[in-house]
Amino acid sequence: MIKIECVFRPGKLEEVKEALGKYGIHGMTVSQVIGCGLQKGRTEVYRGTEYSINLVPKIKMEVVVPDYHVDRVLEIISSVAKTGKIGDGKIFTYPVTDAVRIRTGEKGEDAIK
Amino acid sequence: MLKNLWRLVLVTLSMLLLPGLAWAEDAVPPAINAGDTAFVLMSAALVLLMTPGLALFYGGMVREKNVLSVIMQSFIVIGLVSVQWVLFGYSAAFGPDIKHIIGSMDWAGLANVGQDPNTDYAGTVPHLAFMSFQLMFAIITAALITGSFAERMRFPAFLIFTLLWTSLVYDPLAHWVWGVDGWLRNLGALDFAGGTVVHISSGVSGLVAAIVLGRRKGYGTEPMIPHHLPMTVLGASLLWFGWFGFNAGSAVSANGLACSAFVVTNTAAAAAALSWVAVEWMRHGKPTVLGAASGCVAGLVAITPASGFVSPLAAIVIGLVAGVLCYLAVSVLKTKLGYDDSLDAFGVHGLGGTWGAVATGLFASKAVNSAGNDGLFYGNAAQLVTQIETVAVTWLFAGLATFIILKVVGLFCKLRVDADDEEAGLDITQHGEEAYAANVSSGTLFRDTMA
Numbered sequence: 266m267i268k269i270e271c272v273f274r275p276g277k278l279e280e281v282k283e284a285l286g287k288y289g290i291h292g293m294t295v296s297q298v299i300g301c302g303l304q305k306g307r308t309e310v311y312r313g314t315e316y317s318i319n320l321v322p323k324i325k326m327e328v329v330v331p332d333y334h335v336d337r338v339l340e341i342i343s344s345v346a347k348t349g350k351i352g353d354g355k356i357f358t359y360p361v362t363d364a365v366r367i368r369t370g371e372k373g374e375d376a377i378k
Numbered sequence: 379m380l381k382n383l384w385r386l387v388l389v390t391l392s393m394l395l396l397p398g399l400a401w402a403e404d405a406v407p408p409a410i411n412a413g414d415t416a417f418v419l420m421s422a423a424l425v426l427l428m429t430p431g432l433a434l435f436y437g438g439m440v441r442e443k444n445v446l447s448v449i450m451q452s453f454i455v456i457g458l459v460s461v462q463w464v465l466f467g468y469s470a471a472f473g474p475d476i477k478h479i480i481g482s483m484d485w486a487g488l489a490n491v492g493q494d495p496n497t498d499y500a501g502t503v504p505h506l507a508f509m510s511f512q513l514m515f516a517i518i519t520a521a522l523i524t525g526s527f528a529e530r531m532r533f534p535a536f537l538i539f540t541l542l543w544t545s546l547v548y549d550p551l552a553h554w555v556w557g558v559d560g561w562l563r564n565l566g567a568l569d570f571a572g573g574t575v576v577h578i579s580s581g582v583s584g585l586v587a588a589i590v591l592g593r594r595k596g597y598g599t600e601p602m603i604p605h606h607l608p609m610t611v612l613g614a615s616l617l618w619f620g621w622f623g624f625n626a627g628s629a630v631s632a633n634g635l636a637c638s639a640f641v642v643t644n645t646a647a648a649a650a651a652l653s654w655v656a657v658e659w660m661r662h663g664k665p666t667v668l669g670a671a672s673g674c675v676a677g678l679v680a681i682t683p684a685s686g687f688v689s690p691l692a693a694i695v696i697g698l699v700a701g702v703l704c705y706l707a708v709s710v711l712k713t714k715l716g717y718d719d720s721l722d723a724f725g726v727h728g729l730g731g732t733w734g735a736v737a738t739g740l741f742a743s744k745a746v747n748s749a750g751n752d753g754l755f756y757g758n759a760a761q762l763v764t765q766i767e768t769v770a771v772t773w774l775f776a777g778l779a780t781f782i783i784l785k786v787v788g789l790f791c792k793l794r795v796d797a798d799d800e801e802a803g804l805d806i807t808q809h810g811e812e813a814y815a816a817n818v819s820s821g822t823l824f825r826d827t828m829a
Contacts (some may be wrong), residue, residue: 309603310662312672312722313709316601 266361266374267335269328272300273346273354278324284345285328290338292377294327304352323354329361331374408495411502413632418500418507421627424620425514429456429521431616435675436525438610439668439721441602443803444529445813448721451524451536456517458537459544463513464488467544471552472499472512475559480550498558500630511627516552519576520544525721526584527591529602530800533808535793539587539783547583547779551575551772567768568742568750568761570639571628573683573734574772581728582773583780585719590784591793593718595800602720607667614671618647621678625685635747639685642693643678649697650677654705661709669705672726676704679730684738687750692741696734704730732769739765 273281278295285293299320306319330338339356347353366376433452437445459467466486473481485491488509496505520540527536554562555575562574569575594602604610625643629636654673659665680700681693688696708725719725739762742753752758784793794800799807806812 310658310664310666311603311668313658313661313705314713315662316603318601 266329266364266377267332268359268361269330269335269338269342269356270325270359271328271342271346271354271356272298272323272325273342274348274352275322275324277346277348278326280345281326281342284341285338288334288337288341290328290330290334292328296325296327298323298325302352302355321352329364329377331377408497408501410495410504411631414500414502414630415504415507417632417636418503418511418627418630421623422507422511422514424623425511425518425627426456426620428514428617428620428624429453429518431613431620432518432521433613434609435613435617435671436528436610436721438606438608438613439604440528441803442605442814443805445605445805446811447533447804447808448524448528450533450809451528451531452521454537455521455524455540458540459517459520460513462541462544463509463516467516467549468509468512470545470549471516472509472557475553475557478559478561478564479553481553481557502631508630511630512552515572515576515624516544516548519548519572519580522576522580522723522727523584523587525723525727526581526588526719528720529804530591530594530720530794531587532792532795533804535787535791538787538791539793542783542787543583543780546783547579547776548575551579551775554771555768562768562771565767566751566761566764568687568738568765569683569735569768570686570738570750571625571682573679573731573738574768577679577682577727577731578735578769578772579776581724581726581731582776584723585717585728586777586780587784588717588719588724590781590788593716594720595797597718598716604668607671611667611671614675618674618678621647621682625682628686635686638746641690642685642688643681645690645693646681646697646700647674647677649694650674650680650701650704653698653701655701657702657705658709672704672708672722673701676700676726676730679704679727680734680737682731683734684741687738687742687747687753689741689743689746692737692743696737696741699737700730700733703733732773735765735769735772736762739763 300323301319301321304321306317306321309316309318328338335358342356363373364376365372429452433449436452437449440448464487466483468488468491469483469485470481473483473485476482491505491509493504493506495501495503496508500508520543523543552575554560555567555569556563567574621643622640626636626640629639651670651673654676655665655669658669677697677700680696684696704726707729708722712719712722712725738753740754742750742761743756744750744752751761754762787793795804795807
């Protein structure tokens, strides 16, 4: 099993969710986060004092999938979340050693179906 | 009761013994006008509403962890000053004069302040109505100062400071400018609704407090941006609304002068909102909402001393200048000099009030208010000199007295919160509460305290 952790534009959340749902992936954890990469951020002004806000709001989505789904899921997310401009985000993958569905006690891939 | 009965007997006897007509007429109490009384009481209520409005105005501008502490500082002032005013504050400010400096304690506990008018101040409304109206000014003045030391003052020190400041700065100053035989009033100073008494005094005192307490931890390096601008706009709107009571109500009569004050108040606020937004749009490329809210307050401050003496066209000029001046004060002057006037009590009230007091000396006209005077543009340069003298006296007195009060309070009560408490925020450390409890997701209930 692999955990796919992707950070992308907040405006792309619904599209990514829908595309993953069509592929059969429904389980996910989504957080509102702030971060920075190549994107410069923005300037805000309060009573004439300028603030450079370089941590910008993003969405972080975590999905755990069986190994054989990983390539396809990466493809889906990167194509749907892409705008081609700086600030589209990043995807990270991690190996997952086990999973447990708390309600039933199922383990491994059964727990993430 | 007994006292009143005794007075009645004396008056009756004197009328019997001295049947001269003039004597009898003098004994008849002046007539109360229902319209004026309703207007003054409503105005007092409007001015009271400005203080919770100020709490929201300031509350939105601080960081989330300090919003309650700032709101509390404004709100508790209503309690503190209301009681002080009844006990001795009103007497000190408006009571019978002692050597042009302070009112005597003849009216302490509101003795001799009753349902009949006091013709020295307002001939057609009960003295109690005038007293209440003036109370609301004392309240908001003390609350205005809190903007300068927001996010770092300990609550106990704040309470002691406010009580002393109101008693030792506000009350004497109100007596000097507005009290019968007050020395600045005798000098001919014009301050219709509190440019010197309210705004310069609070703004300059705020600056001194900001300097004595020192800058907030992380000031200049960490972002300290407003956490809830809609709250600030709501507060500014309530201030604007209440300010009609502040300025129009200062006519203490529902008459043409009140209407004139109403119109110039709105006009100056509107003009200042426009000019503040325009200048920051030019400098930073965007017209901000905080700028519009701040601009209207700057205009309201500046028109306050002039509101009973100037025409609507003068109000436009006063407002336009106030917007630009106060914007430059908070964005350029504050940065250059490096003081941390957290929410710009000095930049907006101190300097806006100073401009308003000087502008009164420029634009005042007897055509607007025959009881006032002409200013420089109407051929009376002396009025401008008087206004400048009054401003200088207010700056010096408020600044020095505030410095001394803070140093004395600091001797027995720590003024500033610890660095750790400042980091954690004043809401939790001073008041044990959080403004936005959604942040609390876990905790243990102390069941034994609930039994």
